[in-house]
Amino acid sequence: MIATPVNPKVFEPMGQLFVSLPHCAALGFQYLGADGRKPVLKVDWREELVGNPATGVVHGGIITSLVDTTSAVAVTAHLERVETIATLDLRIDYLKAATPGKAIYCRAECYRLASQVAFTRAVCYHDNPDDPIAHGVATFMRESSPLPMLQEPQA
């Protein structure tokens, strides 16, 4: 069974909000939707995202931003109302090099939402999430700021 978002009125707008943030927009992140509570983001290969000009492989920093952003969206699938969250820590395992020219996808899930901290895991892949190029785990602090990232949607 695929768990549905706790509140689609929080999850959907937050997915769109996160990819519209200036740095995500600069990198070209796209929100493709969700598999239950697992959001999927995509970034197309572009020359300016390359980290190794000898090979054309995308910079690891793109993977870091993609995992951070997708994981943050995954937390919002579990929230009843909009709240501001902040990454506490993040670890990325680079399982194999990304293929130059191919889009990279990231799918994340929040596997534990505690009262103050949310725990997430994510995979980055080209064609198949079972054949990942990177794996990321992160924790987020909840209610990191009293300033809302988004106005509460009207019921």
Add this chain to the structure above:
Amino acid sequence: MSDFMEQFATLRDQKRFQDVVNAIPYARLMGVELGEDESGDLLFSLPFHERNVGNTVLPALHGGLIGGFLENAAMIHLIWNRESLDTPKIVDFSLDYLRSGRPKTLYARCEITKQGKRVAHVLIEAWQEDRSKPVAVARAHFLLATTS
């Protein structure tokens, strides 16, 4: 060894710091600047740019961007301080966020904690106005003997 690594070594020997950064497309996109501090160690800086924001309300730098900046710093620092012209390959990267990144210049310095035959361990620290108040600390493992 690649043409890129040969070019890197040439730029390093001529101390053309900014040309090293500009050879890496994503570093150029972030707006990374490179120089030396008073003790001759590499000092990375990232002047504030609107495109690096991750929270427009606070505002704050994007956490992923801070990660990318530190990871890039670790890679350049490692290549800069090695004799070998093999490209190190990042294995894993772990990052702790201590404070939010304000809309100001972000700095980073690295330290090679260990360089073995196969693996190097690099510590990275980022701060803004006050070095004693780090924004983030990170560490990375790199494979040193690679074919690419």
